[in-house]
Amino acid sequence: MALHPRPVRNRAWRHNGGFDEPQLSMTKTTPPAEDHLCAACAGIQRNWRKAPGHPELMQRGNRKEERGSVQVTVTRYVCEHCGTVWDYENNKQNQHVGWSVIGRV
């Protein structure tokens, strides 16, 4: 699976204090930032039920959430390698849930 091409490397504008270009925010449509993902995390298939995680993910507990009429289990993981916080949703009614990036510790 190819990694997403990143249209803008953000380093340039960060280093010189940041241009306040309005269109810049429009390119960041998928917060939180994911530049820090390690290779293993970047390789996780998102939003696909039963997609595997990777060995450096540490489970940090789970919770029940309502999805309309069904209850699903959401498991929280943190990557020991890069600190990315993941949720894995197990929803038998929906194939298109699974791993999603929540943030970073």
Ligand SMILES: [Zn+2]
């Ligand atoms: Zn990672």
